[in-house]
Amino acid sequence: MIELREVKKKYQVGRAELWALKGVSLKINQGEFVAFQGPSGSGKTTLLNIVGLLDVPTGGEYLFDGKNVGAGSHKERARYRAQYLGFIFQTFNLIPELTVYENVEIPLLIMGEKPAVRKKKVERIVEAVGLESHIKHRPGELSGGQMQRVAIARALVKNPPVVIADEPTANLDTKTGREIVELMKRLNKEYGTTFLFATHDENIIGFMERVFNIVDGSIVHVSGDSANS
Numbered sequence: 001m002i003e004l005r006e007v008k009k010k011y012q013v014g015r016a017e018l019w020a021l022k023g024v025s026l027k028i029n030q031g032e033f034v035a036f037q038g039p040s041g042s043g044k045t046t047l048l049n050i051v052g053l054l055d056v057p058t059g060g061e062y063l064f065d066g067k068n069v070g071a072g073s074h075k076e077r078a079r080y081r082a083q084y085l086g087f088i089f090q091t092f093n094l095i096p097e098l099t100v101y102e103n104v105e106i107p108l109l110i111m112g113e114k115p116a117v118r119k120k121k122v123e124r125i126v127e128a129v130g131l132e133s134h135i136k137h138r139p140g141e142l143s144g145g146q147m148q149r150v151a152i153a154r155a156l157v158k159n160p161p162v163v164i165a166d167e168p169t170a171n172l173d174t175k176t177g178r179e180i181v182e183l184m185k186r187l188n189k190e191y192g193t194t195f196l197f198a199t200h201d202e203n204i205i206g207f208m209e210r211v212f213n214i215v216d217g218s219i220v221h222v223s224g225d226s227a228n229s
Helices: 044-051 074-084 100-111 115-128 144-156 174-191
Strands: 002-013 016-028 033-037 059-064 085-089 162-166 194-199 210-215 218-224
Touching: 002 044, 016 044, 016 059, 016 218, 033 044, 033 174, 044 162, 044 194, 074 085, 074 100, 085 144, 100 115, 100 144, 115 144, 144 162, 144 174, 174 194
Parallel strands: 033 194, 033 210, 085 162, 162 194
Antiparallel strands: 002 016, 002 059, 210 218
């Protein structure tokens, strides 16, 4: 489903060249629950941004279902993001003036879904994350864990094949962080959604099917049941 072939990423910092990724190759299958783990500055967020089509590689290929999407135009990458990818961030990125329902509805509005379809999809996913009793609440009336549940619902409401989660437990206490990852694991099984994490949280690594350890822009180790996939 997702394949990277010798993907490199270079940033120009003044006169210096900084290689954030140094020829990363990997394959991720539909329905996997995997993480990129590494210290700050290792390249894991850069890698996630490239997979999420938020950034483009300097070299190498990024294939999604066999299509080289990494080489697409800005418009083509935006279309792929809208259609195939969901995002969960550590800062939740909810709009404070909108209710839970309205925040979750945003991706469907962007896609131009009809009101009746939007209503059915939003109510279904809000129930799935356990927030049906809070559907009219605004973010300021929710706990951190509840806000992250809203973010998960927003990422999944359009039923994307891939969800990208960048440090999703960073702003949560340990107990709540585990509950959030358990929820994502359940949704991964129910919907067959592929989840890709960037994390340094050791408390959630045990939930992963595979872990790609990244150091200085290179994958140095892959662990898990399907490490050879």
